[in-house]
Amino acid sequence: MxxxxxxxxxxxxxxxxxxxxxxxxxxxxxxxxxxxxxxxxxxxxxxxxxxxxxxxxxxxxxxxxxxxxxxxxxxxxxxxxxxxxxxxxxxxxxxxxxxxxxxxxxxxxxxxxxxxxxxxxxxxxxxxxxxxxxxxxGEQSDTGACFLAGSMVRTPQGSVAVENIQAGTDIFVYDWKSNTETTQQVTWAGQAFTVVNSSLPDDEAGYPVRILKDALADGTPYKDMLVTAEHCLFFNGRFVPARMLVNGASIFYDKSITSYPYYHVETAEHAVTSVDGVLTESYLDTGNRRSFRQNSKVVQLHSKTRTWEEDAAAPLGVDVDFVKPLFDNFKNRARHVAGSQTPAAPGTLTTDPNLHLVTQTGAVIRPVRCANQHYSFMLPPGTRSVQIVSRASRPANVIGPFVDDRRQLGVAVADIQLVTARQHATPITAHLQPNKPAGWHNTGWAECAWTNGNATLPLDAQTEHNDIAMLSITLQATGSYPLAAEVQENVQRHSA
Structure with missing residues (x-):
């Protein structure tokens, strides 16, 4: 066995x-x-x-x-x-x-x-x-924007649990441009199931977001609300993903829930709806409809995949200037919300990227010189490529979830020069090309590119004579990096 x-x-x-x-x-x-x-x-x-x-x-x-x-x-x-x-x-x-x-x-x-x-x-x-x-x-689904069971949808017949909503049900929708309330008919109600992957960051793992009663305002929501991380709430003419409002106190990832069914409710036109007393969104089919089972015996025929840019009831509001005031407001009122959690203490950060190279044989190369963001490395003969390795972090983690940037960012590399005994300095520009090697982010910048903390730099054409070479790397920017994992690793090493 x-x-x-x-x-x-x-x-x-x-x-x-x-x-x-x-x-x-x-x-x-x-x-x-x-x-x-x-x-x-x-x-x-x-x-x-x-x-x-x-x-x-x-x-x-x-x-x-x-x-x-x-x-x-x-x-x-x-x-x-x-x-x-x-x-x-x-x-x-x-x-x-x-x-x-x-x-x-x-x-x-x-x-x-x-x-x-x-x-x-x-x-x-x-x-x-x-x-x-x-x-x-079989399904190991991307939950997208969804409700969990027990979410109460406002309808002309009263509040109805989302799992009981079917195609043909009328629900209230809010026209924010005219400040009026009307009804739309549900054209599709879908259900699927997900299992949390705890090896991923919380916002990607699949944990549902719990928004405590009164977390957004007095009586809003009127009970605890459970949605997926990408589900959007409506504020001041824009939709904001729930993950960007997580403060660890009144709005947090509920890690006691590790698998669950989840539900979508679609109206003829994407709409602002009311669920648990919170203005939120109906389902917008951006391509994942087939992952769901329909909660109706009537088979519905569906239109083409839609987009946020063309079909959303309101624009996404994910820029820091819009989201951070909302985040701060909900965080500040959390101490008055019953059941608020104690947020985890912020981890220790460093601005040192610990930049080094790793060759194709696994050899680690430390810089021989480092000053003012300029790093120099001595390469052994026959080096055909190196990995540019550094600490890395996600802005959404080290700055705050109100920053809509969840990339792993290592260092922003600008100029790279290779000097050998046979020739003058040769610029290396693979990281600046549209088709970048593995480990580089496509930022659209012409003068530099961010690594993900482990980026490939090919050197084949420049080191064909098996010479010792000097590689010079100039950084445009670095970030703040968490030390917690490294500290724990050192503790385990010394206690072994």
Whole structure:
């Protein structure tokens, strides 16, 4: 019996346990068809199978047990598929993942015993899609902007729990331009399920945001409100994502909730609605509708994907000047809100980027000189590329969630010069090109580019003579970086 958390290759075992974790196989041929892959009815499990071809897949099968919604099977495929060519079909007790191209349907992979498993009764039924080189069966969804169960939607018949809203229900909507209230009919109500990925930052992990009663104003919301991080609230003519208002006291990520169903309510036109006494948004289909099960027996036909720029009921308000006053107001009133949490103490920050290089062999190169943002490094002969490595941080973490920048930023690199014994200084500009190497952010700036803390710098053409070389890097800017993880690492090292 082998458990999740390991990368397996050419191992025969009676059973593989995936209890909310991940098991990785190098290829589907490494799995004996007689073996059991058991998800243990726990959402969040993932089976990853790499390096497969169509011939590999069509000749093999997976014997899966206790697969539930929130679990996922991820199969690398050298053949590309569009989502509308992939489907599922039941054959006896087996589930077939199929592809239809030019009218011909081919079984891509067989999941043995699926029809007799608990997964066969799961609602919504798992989908099969193709993305970034993988066939994906089952949902590990991006929750987007959604409500949790118990959110009360204001309707002419009174407040109705979001999970009970169906297509055809009339709900109140607010026309902020004319300051009037009207009704719109719900055209679609969707439901899905998500499992938190605690390895990601809180705002990306899937934790719901809890907005305590009275957190926004007296009586607003009139009870605790639970929404996903990207769900928008309406203030002064703009929509603001809930994640940008998290203060850790009256508005916080509820980490006691690690898996949950979530719900969307769509109106004919994107609208400002009232839920739990808070002005918020109806669903805007920006491309993730197929991840949801419809809460209605009537099948609705849907229009093309919409955009915030063209179809939103109000513009997004994510600039600091607009959001920070709201954030400060809610943070200041938090001490008067019942049930407010004690925010975590801010971590220790440093402005030292700890800039260094790592060669393709793993050698660490420290600067031989550093002054006024100019760093010089001595490269050994034969260096074909280096990683520019530094501390990194997200502005939304070190400045505040009211900053809509969640990139990992290392250092902003401007000028790079390479000097060898055979030639004068040669400028290196790979980081300034439109198609940047791995680890560089596309900021649109012509004079510099930010790393993510570990950025590739190719040097092949400049070091072909195997000379010792000096690499000079000029930084345009650095950031503030958390020290907490490094301090903990040092404590563990010294206590070992």
């Amino acid at each position: 082998l458990d999740a958390g390991t990368n397996y290759s050419n191992i025969n075992a009676g059973r593989y346990n995936i209890e909310g974790g991940t098991v990785i196989f190098s290829g589907i041929a490494n799995i004996d068809g007689g073996n059991k892959i058991d998800f243990h009815n726990i959402p969040g499990g993932q089976l990853v199978i790499g390096s497969t071809s169509l011939s590999d897949l069509s000749g093999d099968s997976l014997n899966v047990e206790n697969f539930v919604y929130g679990d996922q099977i991820k199969i690398a495929s050298s053949t590309s598929y569009s989502d509308d060519t992939l489907s599922t079909a039941v054959s006896g007790d087996d589930l077939l993942i199929q592809s239809t191209v030019d009218g011909k349907t081919t079984t891509v992979v067989t999941i043995k015993g699926y029809a007799t498993s608990s997964a066969a009764n799961v609602e919504p039924a798992p989908t099969v899609t193709y993305s970034d080189g993988y066939i994906l069966f």
